[in-house]
Amino acid sequence: MFPAxxxxxxTARLTAPVAAAALLAGGVGTWAxxxxxxxxxxxxxxxxxDVPDDxxxxxxxxxxxxxxxxxxxxxxxxxxxxxxxxSSSGLSASHKKLVSRSTSGVPGSATANQRFGSTFTKGDLxxxxxxxxxxxxxxAGSVILWGSASGLTGGxxxxxxGSAPQAGDFDGDGTTxxxxxxAQSVGGDEPEGAPATLWKGPIARTGTPAATLNILxxxxxWGWNADDASCATNGGCEDGPDSITGPVVSGQVGDVNGDGKxxxxxxxxTGDGTxxxxxxxxxxxxxxxxxxxxxxxxxxxxxxVGDVNGDGYDDVVVGADDWSEKVRxxxGSASGLxxxxxxxxDQSLPGFHGAQESGDEVGSAVSVADVTxxxxxxIALGISGxxxxxxxxxxxxxxxxxxxxxVTGAGTQVFHQNTSGVPGVAETNxxxxxxxxxxxVNGNGRRDLAxxxxxxxxNNGAVWLLRGTTTGLTTTSAFxxxxxxxxxxxxxxxxxSALR
Numbered sequence: 496m497f498p499a500x501x502x503x504x505x506t507a508r509l510t511a512p513v514a515a516a517a518l519l520a521g522g523v524g525t526w527a528x529x530x531x532x533x534x535x536x537x538x539x540x541x542x543x544x545d546v547p548d549d550x551x552x553x554x555x556x557x558x559x560x561x562x563x564x565x566x567x568x569x570x571x572x573x574x575x576x577x578x579x580x581x582s583s584s585g586l587s588a589s590h591k592k593l594v595s596r597s598t599s600g601v602p603g604s605a606t607a608n609q610r611f612g613s614t615f616t617k618g619d620l621x622x623x624x625x626x627x628x629x630x631x632x633x634x635a636g637s638v639i640l641w642g643s644a645s646g647l648t649g650g651x652x653x654x655x656x657g658s659a660p661q662a663g664d665f666d667g668d669g670t671t672x673x674x675x676x677x678a679q680s681v682g683g684d685e686p687e688g689a690p691a692t693l694w695k696g697p698i699a700r701t702g703t704p705a706a707t708l709n710i711l712x713x714x715x716x717w718g719w720n721a722d723d724a725s726c727a728t729n730g731g732c733e734d735g736p737d738s739i740t741g742p743v744v745s746g747q748v749g750d751v752n753g754d755g756k757x758x759x760x761x762x763x764x765t766g767d768g769t770x771x772x773x774x775x776x777x778x779x780x781x782x783x784x785x786x787x788x789x790x791x792x793x794x795x796x797x798x799x800v801g802d803v804n805g806d807g808y809d810d811v812v813v814g815a816d817d818w819s820e821k822v823r824x825x826x827g828s829a830s831g832l833x834x835x836x837x838x839x840x841d842q843s844l845p846g847f848h849g850a851q852e853s854g855d856e857v858g859s860a861v862s863v864a865d866v867t868x869x870x871x872x873x874i875a876l877g878i879s880g881x882x883x884x885x886x887x888x889x890x891x892x893x894x895x896x897x898x899x900x901x902v903t904g905a906g907t908q909v910f911h912q913n914t915s916g917v918p919g920v921a922e923t924n925x926x927x928x929x930x931x932x933x934x935x936v937n938g939n940g941r942r943d944l945a946x947x948x949x950x951x952x953x954n955n956g957a958v959w960l961l962r963g964t965t966t967g968l969t970t971t972s973a974f975x976x977x978x979x980x981x982x983x984x985x986x987x988x989x990x991x992s993a994l995r
Contacts, residue, residue, distance in 0.1 A: 546626055550628065553582075560958055562574060562575050574610045577591055611632045614631040620639065637656055638650050657678040659745050665782070667754065674692075675693070676739070677689050692737060711783070713780065753807055774787035804826060814858020845903070846907025847909060859926075860875075871899070875944055881911065886921055890948060917959065931994060943968075948991065955986060956985075958991045
């Protein structure tokens with residue numbers, strides 16, 4: 496187990512008994528999973544499940560899948576998300592909720608190129624014991640859907656902040672806060688200043704936070720130290736109290752310095768075609784900056800946060816960049832992250848099935864959580880550029896176990912669509928492993944892996960689920976589905992672009 500001193504009040508746990516008392520034609524369905532093979536025998540849900548992952552309080556984690564390029568209500572690339580509710584038998588195509596800007600109760604309307612569902616976050620924002628979902632919608636802002644015994648309901652609009660929202664207890668007071676960032680264009684030599692704000696929890700269902708804080712602590716106000724009006728006069732604020740430099744395209748939350756305040760690692764555009772990670776340490780009056788590993792050219796690598804070595808501090812794992820082609824693990828400590836405590840590895844690590852090759856993209860997606868229940872977070876790595884059996888960019892993924900000494904490679908598992916038991920057949924340019932998520936959808940205390948190929952069936956996209964066990968992942972009862980299987984828009988939808 497993790498050391499008892501580490502507390503994460505914003506991600507409290509519920510047991511199932513307590514909760515019950517209180518993307519082209521053909522689709523994934525053509526892979527012909529029978530109902531018997533698609534679902535395992537029911538498992539008693541006595542294990543603990545993170546509240547943010549559980550929208551209906553039944554003790555099973557719920558998976559959210561983004562399809563941002565889907566046509567909705569005739570609007571191209573309007574986008575939607577599919578919420579797949581967990582159960583004792585895992586996921587099924589019938590137990591889901593589809594959410595778009597055309598869904599009843601969701602404010603706004605589906606518009607072309609909105610790409611609703613490109614990013615989202617989970618958290619119990621109103622402190623009622625049910626996870627809530629915040630979905631980003633680009634320039635139209637974001638929407639909060641509220642958890643309840645019947646699942647996600649209603650919709651509350653957040654105007655102006657439509658990119659990579661992040662939920663966590665950033666000030667350590669036991670309530671979930673919400674960090675909000677505006678959608679900005681990506682490109683150019685210099686990154687734009689991105690307006691941002693920090694909502695202190697709890698957050699009312701009217702969309703009213705307990706307080707609104709500057710995104711950065713006063714000691715971190717660089718550049719324009721000004722209000723909104725003078726920001727506009729000066730052509731935009733960079734690193735001011737209510738802005739942050741560079742468009743934010745994704746983020747992960749964890750506590751890398753063990754102070755009981757959640758931190759954010761953000762993947763941002765840094766200018767001149769480069770991307771990098773920014774670390775924001777949580778605090779009582781906003782975030783302070785830290786240094787996180789990761790910089791690359793040409794696109795965003797995966798990033799995950801979790802306690803790989805079980806020492807009570809979350810670690811940051813970043814996928815391979817275009818220069819070193821190495822995965823990096825920056826280990827947390829009481830002083831946070833440092834360059835002196837970083838481990839690197841590639842597919843030459845013992846346990847991988849093949850040699851490292853240029854373009855493999857090891858860590859195109861990264862998720863970090865404990866699959867086996869041994870107290871050490873394991874690392875799920877997408878390898879979307881993997882070539883095998885004469886196929887180019889067919890894609891694969893690996894599960895690399897955590898250990899007290901960090902990453903050793905012992906027990907590493909590698910899977911692709913030609914692995915026995917995995918639905919489907921590998922094809923050139925499938926890019927299987929482009930996104931991943933780890934969560935316990937059947938409540939047995941073992942994290943299950945969701946992994947996607949957005950290029951499956953000519954950019955329709957699809958998601959696979961492999962069950963977690965005490966020895967790692969298993970293909971037994973592996974389940975796969977796409978938008979068509981959910982009776983949802985599916986043509987070129989990029990289903991699986993985001994998973995959580």
